[in-house]
Amino acid sequence: MARDFDFLWSQVETIDFLWIAILFVVAVGPLAFAARKGDSLALAMVLSLLLVHFVQYFLSIFEHSLFNFYPIDIFSVIPGLIKEPAHLHRLITSAWLHADFVHVLGNVLVIAMAGVPLEQRLGPRRWIAVYFIGFLGGNIAWILSHPNSYVPAIGASGAAFGLLGAYMACWPDDKIEFPLIFLIRAWPVWLIAFVRLGLEIFQMYSIQSGTAGESNIAHMAHIGGFFLAYILARPIARGAPSPVGEIGMPSGVSSLSNEIRKQATARMGDLREDPWESAGKHLEGRAARILSRLRDEGDELETRRAWLEELAEHTICPVCDGEVIAIDDRGVYKLNCSRSPNHIKWP
Numbered sequence: 001m002a003r004d005f006d007f008l009w010s011q012v013e014t015i016d017f018l019w020i021a022i023l024f025v026v027a028v029g030p031l032a033f034a035a036r037k038g039d040s041l042a043l044a045m046v047l048s049l050l051l052v053h054f055v056q057y058f059l060s061i062f063e064h065s066l067f068n069f070y071p072i073d074i075f076s077v078i079p080g081l082i083k084e085p086a087h088l089h090r091l092i093t094s095a096w097l098h099a100d101f102v103h104v105l106g107n108v109l110v111i112a113m114a115g116v117p118l119e120q121r122l123g124p125r126r127w128i129a130v131y132f133i134g135f136l137g138g139n140i141a142w143i144l145s146h147p148n149s150y151v152p153a154i155g156a157s158g159a160a161f162g163l164l165g166a167y168m169a170c171w172p173d174d175k176i177e178f179p180l181i182f183l184i185r186a187w188p189v190w191l192i193a194f195v196r197l198g199l200e201i202f203q204m205y206s207i208q209s210g211t212a213g214e215s216n217i218a219h220m221a222h223i224g225g226f227f228l229a230y231i232l233a234r235p236i237a238r239g240a241p242s243p244v245g246e247i248g249m250p251s252g253v254s255s256l257s258n259e260i261r262k263q264a265t266a267r268m269g270d271l272r273e274d275p276w277e278s279a280g281k282h283l284e285g286r287a288a289r290i291l292s293r294l295r296d297e298g299d300e301l302e303t304r305r306a307w308l309e310e311l312a313e314h315t316i317c318p319v320c321d322g323e324v325i326a327i328d329d330r331g332v333y334k335l336n337c338s339r340s341p342n343h344i345k346w347p
Contacts, residue, residue: 012074019059019069026051027096031128039263041124042115045131046108049156052096053104071097076152079143095135097154109179110160114192117176118167121242133232134162134225141224153218158225161196165226166233168193170244197226264301264331269347271295279318287314305333319343 012020027048034044056071075093082090098104111131119127138158167174172190180187180195204219237244271294276283283291290311298304309326317324317337324344327336337343 015067016069019055019067019071020074023052023055023071023075023096026055035124040116040119041128042111042119043260043263045115046112049096049098049104049108049111053098053101056097057101072152072154076154077139077142078150078152079146080148080150082143091136091139092132094139094152094154095156095159098156099154103155107156107160111156111163113178114160114163114167114176114189117174118163118171121171121174122166122237122240126236126240129236130162130166130229130233131159133236134165134229135159137162137228138218138221138225140228142218142221145220153221155218155221157218158221161200161222161226162229164189164193164196165228165230166236169230169233170237171242171246173247193226197223260331261301267330267332268299268301268304269332269334271298271347275344275346276315276318281318283315287311290314301331301333308333308335311335317343 030044030047030051031041033039034041059067059069059071075090075097077090077094078087081087098107115127115131118130122130135156135158138161139153141158142153167176167189172188172193174189175186176189176192177184178187178192180192200219200222203217204223207219234244274283274291282288290307294304294307294311298307305326312324312326312335315324315335316322317339320337320339320343322337322339322343324335325338326333335344335346
């Protein structure tokens, strides 16, 4: 497909629609899976943004050689084109594209560390509403401030700042783990918002006054996302799991590390049935005693890991009599056959 910001959908070729479908699946898939399983949408959004960027990076590697598909051309915000109905999708799709890994990592850091506790305060549906308001507010602010620009604007920065704006509006005294002033520690939300927003305003002033050079950072989008979410957050938060203005972190709200641990714990398998009993090869002696201790004490991640590692040393695969090994499956330990993972993957 030729590079032309004023494209027509009729010009998009079949292979281009394939890449569009791939981008859609990796963008929406993690969110749909998290919604179905009841997992954190904030962490799912982090995965969604990273997967889209990996696809985007893959396409850039083979640009001009194997592929001729440019996501930024089709999905970025371009203020000079946005009045046309064929380009309205850019208001949403641009929030999944990023310029480089530093750009995407900066945004997912905010979304993860501020988004997880905010989601537990708001609930998933209200959280996703605030997230969308943030990036829409950022894109609208950028369009209104640069109405005739044909420079593409991309990124989830408006959404990230929107999360901070919503948190500031509803629970400013919460302390969350966040990288601020070169330290990752628990800072109050009002201080995080004050510093991050203050830096944006200072950088905008420096550019306007001529004391700083040109920048490819859409500072106005950051401010737009923050303030639109700030204005709408309290009405959205009515009826949320946490009352607006509640002092202190309720028992249901945890840090990012606690949320990841909680989700890993939820994925621990059932210990009541084991593959040796199912195969008619009941464990005996020390292996049987280890299995019994595993069932009695294996409700914590670390304890389960320790007993599974010991059980692996004293058992063999019930299918092929091969060696059994303990593997780390996204933070949850399981037993596998060293010859074939199809023989045993338990629990």
